[in-house]
Amino acid sequence: MKLSRSKTYKAISAALWQSNPISKQILGICSALAVTVQLQTAIVMGLALTLVVAFSNLIIALLRDLIPRNIRIIAEVAIIATLVILADELLKAFLFDISKQLSVFVGLIITNCIVMGRAETYAMSHGPYDSFVDGIANGVGYSSILIGVAFVRELLGSGKLLGFQVVPDVFYSAGYENMGLMVLAPGAFIAIGLFVWLEHTLLKD
Amino acid sequence: MEHVENLISILLNSVFVGNILLAYFLGMCSFLAVSKNLRTATGLGLAVTFVLTITAPANWLVYHLLLAPGALAWAGLPEVNLNFLRLVLFIAVIAGMVQVVELVIDRFSPALYNNLGVFLPLITVNCAILGASLFMVEREYTFTETVVYGFGSGVGWMLAIVAMATVLQKLRYADVPEGLQGFGINMIVTGLMAMAFMIFSGIVL
Numbered sequence: 001m002k003l004s005r006s007k008t009y010k011a012i013s014a015a016l017w018q019s020n021p022i023s024k025q026i027l028g029i030c031s032a033l034a035v036t037v038q039l040q041t042a043i044v045m046g047l048a049l050t051l052v053v054a055f056s057n058l059i060i061a062l063l064r065d066l067i068p069r070n071i072r073i074i075a076e077v078a079i080i081a082t083l084v085i086l087a088d089e090l091l092k093a094f095l096f097d098i099s100k101q102l103s104v105f106v107g108l109i110i111t112n113c114i115v116m117g118r119a120e121t122y123a124m125s126h127g128p129y130d131s132f133v134d135g136i137a138n139g140v141g142y143s144s145i146l147i148g149v150a151f152v153r154e155l156l157g158s159g160k161l162l163g164f165q166v167v168p169d170v171f172y173s174a175g176y177e178n179m180g181l182m183v184l185a186p187g188a189f190i191a192i193g194l195f196v197w198l199e200h201t202l203l204k205d
Numbered sequence: 206m207e208h209v210e211n212l213i214s215i216l217l218n219s220v221f222v223g224n225i226l227l228a229y230f231l232g233m234c235s236f237l238a239v240s241k242n243l244r245t246a247t248g249l250g251l252a253v254t255f256v257l258t259i260t261a262p263a264n265w266l267v268y269h270l271l272l273a274p275g276a277l278a279w280a281g282l283p284e285v286n287l288n289f290l291r292l293v294l295f296i297a298v299i300a301g302m303v304q305v306v307e308l309v310i311d312r313f314s315p316a317l318y319n320n321l322g323v324f325l326p327l328i329t330v331n332c333a334i335l336g337a338s339l340f341m342v343e344r345e346y347t348f349t350e351t352v353v354y355g356f357g358s359g360v361g362w363m364l365a366i367v368a369m370a371t372v373l374q375k376l377r378y379a380d381v382p383e384g385l386q387g388f389g390i391n392m393i394v395t396g397l398m399a400m401a402f403m404i405f406s407g408i409v410l
Binding site: 082 | 227228229230231233234237271290291292293296300331332335336339340381383384385388389390391392393395396397399400403
């Protein structure tokens with residue numbers, strides 16, 4: 001069987017392109033924008049979310065026959081909240097500085113619609129392996145937008161990438177200035193709007 | 206007098222400069238989903254303001270009587286620190302409060318219930334509500350400050366969604382490039398609105 005025909009491949013490409021959680025389904029923007037001033041925080045946030053979606057999908061898929069239908073939302077929230085607390089404590093233990101910068105936004109993964117949405121629409125009706133792959137794919141799809149926006153904002157807003165200066169000093173002495181707007185909140189909205197425009201135009205076929 | 210000035214400054218800050226939607230990107234999901242119609246946008250805005258004003262102080266009590274380090278001293282357990290349970294308990298309080306508010310409104314004001322009723326369950330997963338509770342802990346507000354902050358955040362969120370709904374009504378007659386239609390233009394309009402709200406950042410009381 002060719003790679004491009006396999007079910008796993010299809011699930012991954014769908015989550016990355018055709019139905020990317022942020023740009024196509026408009027889910028989970030709450031936390032997407034606030035952490036994109038710097039590339040570093042965006043990457044960590046993307047990683048945390050990917051892990052939470054993947055494992056919540058896995059656990060819910062394993063338990064889906066045991067959870068009574070009436071109380072499934074509460075059960076799902078409990079599982080997701082436990083994973084988010086785990087992610088939060090791990091960040092505090094190993095990446096304390098970044099966890100300070102992310103402040104409340106790690107905790108807000110609980111109310112991120114992507115996690116809940118995947119649990120409800122996918123993990124409740126698919127096997128553990130498929131659900132796990134779906135979780136990873138959606139997490140990566142989410143991270144790709146986050147990292148793209150953060151790349152633009154950090155490059156234009158402070159002339160740096162991952163904290164290293166990339167715009168040479170010659171530019172500054174020649175009169176180049178950082179774009180202050182990109183560091184502020186409106187910059188995030190406008191950057192993501194233009195990003196989505198680009199993606200829609202490229203993927204129109 | 207200084208106390209009152211402090212409260213006014215928190216109120217103005219949470220409505221304008223630190224607008225929970227336009228500066229902290231919280232509550233985006235329902236903001237984008239419900240801003241198509243002015244009537245429903247106003248309804249949801251009122252419901253969010255109402256719930257925020259109640260849940261932020263309720264979570265303040267939960268935090269300071271149960272969760273904060275040393276908070277259990279009244280029960281003879283000064284060593285216990287339950288801070289890691291914060292996310293789960295806050296979500297539970299919010300879900301419970303929304304349910305109670307729904308019952309109370311239904312009992313005492315059926316007219317209001319008919320207007321707000323549909324939106325109340327949606328509010329549980331609105332990240333603005335959980336976000337305000339988490340910010341309230343992070344910024345170490347007192348009880349009165351929390352009440353004012355919760356109310357101000359709600360009013361700010363409502364202002365933003367009502368303004369957005371009116372802009373979108375006008376936008377229907379505009380000639381937007383094809384790839385930018387929908388999500389893309391919504392984000393850019395929100396960005397411009399966020400810029401307008403930032404004008405107030407020069408005000409010092």
